[in-house]
Amino acid sequence: MENNPWNNGSNGQNPYDEEQKDTQQRPSGENPYGSGWGQNPPPYSPYGTPNNYNRYENPYSQPGGQRPWNPYGQYPEKDPNHKMSEGLKVFLWILVVIAIGLVGSFAYFSSHPSLVQDNTSSSSSSSSSASSSFNGTLPKDSNSDSSAEEEVIGGVTGDGTDKNSAGITIQPKPTGTALTASQVYKKLIQSVVGVETTVTAENGQSQVGEGTGIVTTSDGYILTNAHVVNYSKSNAVKVVLHNNKAYQAKVVGYDKTTDLAVLKINATGLSPATFGDANAMEIGEQVVAIGNPGGLSFAGSITSGIISALNRTIESRSKNGMTFIQTDAAINPGNSGGPLVNMYAQVIGINSNKIALTGYEGMGFAIPISKAQPIINQLIHTGYVSGRCRLGITAQEIGSAQAAIFGISGGVQIKSIASDSDVARAGGKVGDIITKAAGKTIETLDDLYAVLEDHKPGDTISLTIVSPAFSDNDTKTIQVKLLEDKGETQR
Structure with missing residues (x-):
């Protein structure tokens, strides 16, 4: 946080920080535009009411699976000599409804204690620490998945840094006929991965957030947003490749100021993305965004649009010269960390969907690769950015x-x-x-x-x-x- 073009302050300074004051809630206020952890409601379900754990209650059953009555069974015979007043009937029905509600509420909150706890975010003086909420996609209760555990490949040793790595290089913009969106997708999709981060709160409960990453090198360096890993090196992070192979990832380093993070997985022979120069682009040129909007359930989604603006300043967040790519390509929760791509299949930006304000449409923002390159390479080489x-x-x-x-x-x-x-x-x-x-x-x-x-x-x-x-x-x-x-x- 010193005076250079990458040092955008928070509370109006860090354009990517999920903890924004003048846009939306921040991690304790969550990512105002990214997903995550109780800020964005789960999608509508015709089968029940969404709750903050992305599971749905069954409106047709009662706690424990018991119904208050059986509409298809036999009813007890009435005493012909006994009549109950209508007022008493109504009163008894009200008591039954209240009793059912109390029993249901008690059972529900007993199984979800975090819903009644104070969710105070804790953070370090220069970055947010792991908390029970952060940016990614809709939260998942890590104990709710009853499917068999998938094989996750580990094996990353040391701190993951490599001083001899070439890092990323920026290629000039090609000339000639541009590709179609379909061709761009086919060339790049193997370079787009899912990033799943598990955060364990102090009370022992875990939640999972999902974002997107970009294969940076063939030997396993992955680029994503810092908020996707919840500004932490200690959280459990999993990378899922296009072929559904899953790897345990090490957070090599991240930079809160620029919202960039580098991960390392124990893999070789990957298909790294080709990176292009945003400065060679023009307003109005077509671009596409590829990522996992809503999480891995919608992995590999592509949206298209145009470059709405280049070198866009965002109020005080650009006080040190930071500018961004603005696009109307749809960028949704879970797209964070994914590529913004020109029509030559070059990644020109890293999508960060936290800057958009509530109620605005068609205003996505991406970190230009040309400005991210030195930060990314420092993270690969040393695990941190000097001068903070x-x-x-x-x-x-x-x-x-x-x-x-x-x-x-x-x-x-x-x-x-x-x-x-x-x-x-x-x-x-x-x-x-x-x-x-x-x-x-x-x-x-x-x-x-x-x-x-x-x-x-x-x-x-x-x-x-x-x-x-x-x-x-x-x-x-x-x-x-x-x-x-x-x-x-x-x-």
Whole structure:
């Protein structure tokens, strides 16, 4: 988060960060346009009501499979000498309905305890940590799949980096007749993969999110979005090839600022994509997007459109010169990390569907490969991007009730402090709430990220904190030296 074209801040700075303040909910606010984890409702089901676990209740049965009555069986004979008033009948029916509802609710929430828990997101000072919600596609309860377990190939050793890798290269735009969408699809489809990330919450429950990836090299490097792996190297990630072969993937590195991540699988002889130069494209040229909208159930879907704009700036997210490809090709939840392709079957951008605002149609955005190339290659070579800053803490946003107690509008509360962090030396403690950084008001994690992205390792910034240990909610200001982030807090 230093001053360079890739350092777009959060809360209005990082265009790809799912934790956006001025668009939608962020991971604790989820990906506003990507899928994931309880933010986007599951698709309509004619068979029942969708719930947040992407399973459907059966409206025709009661808990335990018992019906309150049997419409096809025999009814007991009535006593001809006994008559029940209509009012009493109605009252008894109401009691029956209430009892059935209470029993059903108790059974349902007993089996889904996370639905009644506070889903507070926890994050590091420079990137979001694994939480129970992130961006990908509709969440799946990892315990709900009753099918036989598929074979998943492992075998990646070490940290996955390769200093000798050529990384990716950008090819010039070909001349001559363009291909049809069908021809482009056939040339590229084997380079498009599914990415499945399992996140385990502190309560032990797991959820699965799905996105898209691009085969970058023949020996198993895969490119995707950082939010698809939930900004973490510790989550379980699986890559599914076009031929349905599944591999356990290692997150080699990711960069929250640019929303890029590199994975490694133990495979050879893959079909890497060909990468092209977005700067050679013109507005109005046809493009296609290939990916897994809605997850692996719709793997390998293709949509087409045109380039709506090049070098598009996105408000303050482009303050450091970051620009994007805008397209009207349909980009849906699950397309994240997949390719935007020209009609010569060259990948010119990485789709990131988090920038679009609610209610807008035909406004998809992609990271230009020409700008992503140096970031991708650094991740392959070293596992991190040089020059990023960190405070060396993990933190979470406070709720409105807690903010009211301290008489503040918001802030981020320190959850842990790393041993090499300068925060503890300066007088900060776990539980302190950061309300200002470098003189700027901090109400969300995005605000804090924005400050870090404006600085470089070695800089000293001020932190204003309020602490439960202070009397009368007094505040104090400390001076903290920033560390270089080599992936330590990006987990």
